[in-house]
Amino acid sequence: MRYNRRVHKTPRRRLRSASVQLGALTALALTLTACDSDDDDDCAMGPVGGGGAVAMALQNPVSKTAGGEQRGTAAVPERGGFGTHLASCGG
Amino acid sequence: MRREASTPRPGWDATVRAQGLVYIDTELPDGGLMSYWDETACYRLDLDEVLRLEEATEELHRMAVAAARHVVDRRRYAEFGIPEWAADAVARSLREQPPTLYGRFDLWYDGSWPPKLLEYNADTPTALVEAAITQWYWLEDTRAEHDQWNGIHEALVGAWRRIGADLHDPLLHVAWSDEEETGEDHMTAGYLAETAHQAGLLTELIPMREIGWDGRRFRDAADTPVNTCFKLYPWEWMLAEPYGPLALEPGTPTTWIEPAWKLLLSNKALLAVLWELYPGHPYLLPAYLDSPRSMTEYVVKPLLGREGASVRIVTPAEEITNPGIYGDEGWCYQEFRALPSFDGNRLVLGSWVVGDESVGAGLRESTSLITDGYARFLPHYVSTPKGA
Secondary structure (H helix, E strand, O other), X not given: OHHHXXXXXXXXXXXXXXXXXXXXXXXXXXXXHHHHXXXXXXXXXXXXXXXXXXXXXXXXXXXXEOOOHHHOOOEEOOEOOOOOOOOOOOO | OEEEEXXXXXXXXXXXXXXXXXXXXXXXXXXXXXXXXXXXXXXXEOHHHHHHHHHHHHHXXXXXXXXXXXXXXXXXXXXXXXXXXXXXXXHHHHHHOOOOOXXXXXXXXXXXXXXXXXXXXXXXXXXXXXXXXXXXXXXXXXXXXXXXXXXXXXXXXXXXXXXHHOOOOOEEEEEEOOOOOOOHHHHHHHHHHHHHHHOOOEEEEEEHHHOEEOOOOEEOOOOOEOOEEEEEOOHHHHHOOOOHHHHHOOOOOOEEEOOOOHHHHOOOHHHHHHHXXXXXXXXXXXXXXXXXXXOOOEEEEEOOOOOOOOOEEEOOOOEEXXXXXXXXXXXXXXXXXXXXXXXXXXXXXXXXXXXXXXXXXXXXXXXXXXXXXXXXXXXXXXXXXXXX
């Protein structure tokens, strides 16, 4: 009985977010939508760009030495050492 | 829970795209297009069942973390396909408890009790924008008097606020794979960056390929140190790439979100370990790593598979195989439980976790028994009016 009284007196918890602000998401969506209808390959890098930097890194892949040589990391690229997997990373 | 027909909003397509769902066009094998977002129908859930599903989700999360501790304590890394050189870093990550943000359970649930765990995407879960944003606005536009199991946005902002309070450098890099062509990963990363921004953090979106190494630390394209990085990029891919060992080095001053131990949760071997630790648990299906054992109906899942690829369903009557590239890393055999059918559509319930809390759901339908890249996302509402 005490439990039931308490339930009746407690306002029900709201399950959903009180507000959802899109912020910069709309601008990003517009940019990606524009890129999707554009054949310009530069768009593939998204609005932050960087295609040039990646291309340079791939041309000069080995320039820095790092620790952990026993793990096969004696030499690693200056840039581009992540992100080469081709498939989607969606969960 | 039940499926209801619903009248789409005028201009819904442009609306959801402007809200971030730019990846709604699914190309079919015949070259046609199908919309991933579907508001011709929706699901109605009762408050009581949502509260029970919340409890189930949090119990599953606790069990999953306990299973991860078990794997580390017993050094069962090989069963997860984790290289021995990464083991100490994974153990350290679990022990030190660096920040963790989110995860998504995929549950079998037909409205009866109990739900059953199908998998836990705890490293790089997507289907986030549609769950947190698109369906939230759909409810505002169509059923504002009702509630929705969707506190995802608020929870993410709150989690970032807590994470940010412990950071020396308020700059958060949010990295994604620009190899992913639909825009889903880019939008998901952009959305997470936005939630961090709303929590007061400075954010920088960066393709994973633009991360560089200067011999001591990771840097972005502008040579700014990457001290804290949310990466929408699986750990198993990172470990296989040149920077993988560096990312795990104790001396590397980058905090990765999600942390390395999360790769234990997003691995299908977790399903077998859970069954071993909690045999007969009502939320679990029998699962094994060595073989299907005595099961006559089972699903063969690649340990590191994604989006239903390389999954095989075996029953006495037939075998259904989804093509894919996964499986070299090993397999998990899980008892087959046909996805529930609602008006001929196969449903999987995605139950979101932020931190350690259950915070919302996203529902996806498929025509096949395997939820894959041809699934559709349907909004839902909770039938008790707001504030009741």
